[in-house]
Amino acid sequence: MALEPAGPGADSSVEPSISRPAVERAKQHVARTLACDAEQLVRLSERLHANPETAWEEHRAAGWVAELLDEAGFVVTPAYLGLDTAFLATYGTGPFRLGLCAEYDALPGLGHACGHNLIAAITVGAARSLAALADDAGLTVEVYGTPAEEGGGGKIELLERGAFAGLDLAMLAHPAPVDIAEAEALAVSHSHVAFTGRAAHAAAFPEQGINAADAFTVAQVAIGLLRQHLPQTVRVHGVVTDGGVAPNAVPDRTEGRWYVRAERLEALAEVERRVWHCFEAGALATGCTVEVTPESKPYAEFRTFEPAQRAYVANAARLGRRFDQDSPGRRMNRASTDMGNVSQAVPAIHPYIGIDSLPALNHQPEFAAHCVGPAAERALLDAATALAWTALDVATGETIAPAATPDSCH
Template sequence: MKEKVLDLIDKLEPELNDLSLEIYNNPELGYEEFKACKLHTEILRKYGFTIYDNFSGVKTGFKAEYKSLKDGLTVAYMAEYDALPGIGHGCGHNLLGAVSTGAGIVLKQIIDEIGGKVIVFGTPAEETSGAKVIYVENQEFDDVDIAMMAHPGNEYTKSGTSLALEPIQFEFFGKTSHAAASPEKGINALDAAISTFNSINALREHIRSDSRVHGVIIEGGKAANVVPDYTKVQFYVRSTTKTYNEELLEKIKNCAKGAALVTGCELKITKYEFNYDNMVTNEILSNLFNEKIFEIANITMSEPSKNTGSIDAGQVSQICPTIHPYFDITNDKNIVAHTREMAKSTLTDYAKKQMKNTIAALVLTAAEVIQNDKLFEEMKLEFENTEK
């Protein structure tokens, strides 16, 4: 099986390199990735996948599916392809997408033998309001047994955690007045905004040390001699678990409600972006991937970083066993994500070699799970008993 998979990857490599390069040369922001989406679906259609365009109401999303005649598990790979403003593919999504699509194509060519279904989800806009959130809300992952992806980075890192994220916006409505001649006739919306920040800062003593609350004042008034009648503030609320983050969010809302009450302002609370759930790595699935990458390329995966942000793959990990490891694309460990240097690294021969190794590990991981019922049952049991 291993030699067959490696041979299939070698034959597919030129097309994957072209796919990655074309997307690199044509960077598109989230929900504007029309060219990238078309490039992915063209190669998947060529290799016999059924394509669902405008998937789940997302114009630049897709689902590519192939079901063998032999029953088995459903394996999903998630392809990202959005770029960053100003620096292009500084997060390496041109290469990430090629890895997921490549893994789907290679698994498809062996799945008639081992059974099951392979899906490649095109998942736009990970950098902003990720489409995985929409897919999960629309129950598109409900029939998926395992989901996988691998993200470019500056070292091979095990799949770990991410922070649950709740974006919250507070708008305060007061009353203008002359700030010097008749301040008593005004209702100061800026005071409400500042009071909210102060209350949240006081709350920090009583929240978990691994939670994060950070925000900005988007609108704070127009002139120093006019009592501001409108302010808008936005916060991100993050925690290691979705359950605790929802509790913390209510406390943050109460800070704003208290500020509105004490200043006499009206308050409007909205969510200005999608919320992201925390990433829950399935350790059995993760360990299997780690074994495969070692078997293929003698690579030992590093422990995941304790400092983390938020990713929309977290949503998927709440639905089915999921992994999100990182693979190395540069020998220069000073190069970090969201930089032009990281973008350029995706084009190197070193990155292309690691792309092939990662695809092989993703495919062989899926193949073993499909063929080992006991292993999959252990994964399901872990998933069901892991705190979300």
């Protein structure tokens, strides 16, 4: 589909912009392509939902997502930059480099309770709908398959290996209970905590034991008391993953996973110091040793690229999406994401697409159930459309009312 430049009178010394009618026709093409792709995009989402894979284990998911891009003519690089469950898929040779991020990892024990099955399908849909337009619209479309968002920091690993460098815009759309225009993600660190003590018979020789479970109890009480002195935006939360093996044996080792969140990386470092002192207090009080090990590099706060954000909001509104500023479900935009680190390196947006799940919220089993079905399917197609339209607006410098979806797939 050819897109013509603006008419006579344009300054020939600069790259001409694409005319408004041409952008509108391109948006019609996007809508038509997505209408035709809808069935297989929904199948992809359902397949991922039915076969959840957790961080760094998304071998089938990465393959299924990349397969649909390969079928559309994208050049796919599997195991991208040495990460087994990452990939890069590219199409086009235009000067505007668009990065679309696919997430597909699930939560341990909860499956796709954050809707990454939908993120993957949304990204594939947006990318496929732009493929035939890429060269005429001046785009290079790059799809990044990014593993381990749920605590593993896959995008950070990719960033540090050279991914995303030089992108003009990076995007993804994330499921939430309601539509939310802008990510206000907190910075977060993910840590593994282990106390080591000494085992003993709890009845016969208790004085010989050094109780690693008690160390965690002391630490958690200290954290609870610390919370009254922390800013309202700070979050400290975790779970004990190994609390001992038998009630008549003094636990000699306990382990847990803890997250600390703050508005910015700088504030996070200070809060972390105070939280680690609580774990040290548990070790000191019981005679244990403690080891705190990062599970990934810290996630950064999100920096929104405002021109793309405005375009997305306009396009989503024209699709009938409504941004409810008063809904309790909109607090999802405070959740942390490794897309924050991408946003610190290149222009980026991270809107949230509502799936009408209330009262179910992200990371609840009930939310996972809402990530398939009619509302989820509508969100999938609306988000893919809005992202693709936004890419065209930003790449061409135009923001116009998109046309309705054509009836025919031919």
